[in-house]
Ligand SMILES: Nc1nc2c(c(=O)[nH]1)N[C@H]1C(S)=C(S)[C@@H](COP(=O)(O)OP(=O)(O)OC[C@H]3O[C@@H](n4cnc5c(N)ncnc54)[C@H](O)[C@@H]3O)O[C@H]1N2
């Protein structure tokens with residue numbers, strides 16, 4: 289691909305959808321699978337409930353046309369009792385919530401609607417078949433599908449599988465990330481700045497964004513603007529990670545070595561440069577199992593590209609069937625004068641159904657991004673937009 293060729297935003301998103309490598313399935317303990325997506329259907333190994341259960345504290349009875357109000361009490365069964373008995377018509381047992389009802393009991397009467405005199409149970413209630421009995425397998429039967437491939441394991445899903453006695457599940461594993469930070473001008477926070485230096489902030493920012501998505505296996509490599517050092521770091525990152533994010537060094541300057549090094553390492557380039565602002569010089573490629581994004585060094589560009597492209601790729605990788613980013617349509621609160629024809633992502637603040645474009649839209653500035661909870665998307669070719677216009681917005685969280 290010609291390195292001056294710029295794809296459109298929609299083409300770039302489509303290429304990410306198409307080329308992102310998906311995770312290999314792996315078996316995990318239930319709790320370690322929280323928020324991950326099932327790689328296989330899960331079948332229930334048991335009936336749930338496994339036996340007819342009382343849903344109330346009261347009395348289990350075997351009633352028929354001749355036995356509706358008076359029953360002889362013959363036993364007591366509490367939760368956990370291994371008492372698998374039967375009744376004769378007209379008999380009742382004292383029973384408690386969660387206890388196994390006698391095999392042929394056909395109703396449980398809550399104790400508030402009963403009285404007992406001389407071992408005779410009197411009922412002030414209407415008897416209906418299986419009243420207050422949780423029947424065997426009524427939630428799920430043995431071998432039925434409990435959860436389907438692609439479902440996300442939220443706390444309820446984990447609880448549900450635990451009720452079936454399941455301890456492990458096959459999920460798509462979380463990716464490992466390496467963030468490669470390039471730039472001679474970058475100093476560590478906590479040290480004093482020499483003239484010409486700025487503090488390095490992209491690594492921790494991207495790390496924070498990934499941590500919010502539950503990604504914690506992140507290696508950070510820092511490299512000077514030197515071709516061989518850049519190439520060596522990229523080689524290492526590609527071999528060790530599912531995702532490689534590179535910050536800086538991707539533009540056209542004499543010391544921007546990232547693009548050249550990635551191609552030299554036989555990376556398959558899917559695009560390099562997008563008709564967008566910010567984040568024009570964004571490289572996306574794959575190499576072996578690695579998904580590679582070389583982000584512009586400007587902090588707001590890097591973070592915008594993260595939200596729009598990398599988060600999408602991440603969701604595809606972890607098997608989310610709905611990995612495509614959703615937008616909402618909101619009413620704009622302030623005018624924006626758009627210059628140029630590139631598509632734009634604007635830092636914005638959503639309140640209810642309204643959205644406000646924030647100041648400091650420069651790709652070098654994070655001061656208003658820090659207050660943003662959304663990115664407004666203006667398509668290529670769109671001109672100035674006015675107050676009360678409906679705009680397409682990505683919510684970032
Ligand atoms: N002749 C041209 N020059 C530039 C173009 C162009 O099309 N033609 N594009 C501009 C645009 S747009 C962007 S965005 C940048 C991207 O450049 P790089 O990705 O090569 O990034 P750097 O030059 O390394 O850095 C850009 C800027 O960001 C600061 N930076 C870099 N890394 C960090 C970091 N880890 N933490 C904080 N700040 C960082 C860096 O000091 C620069 O100020 O290229 C334009 N130039």
Ligand code: MOO
Nearest residue numbers: 566567568589651
């Ligand atoms: O594309 Mo750059 O990210 O506008 O500054």
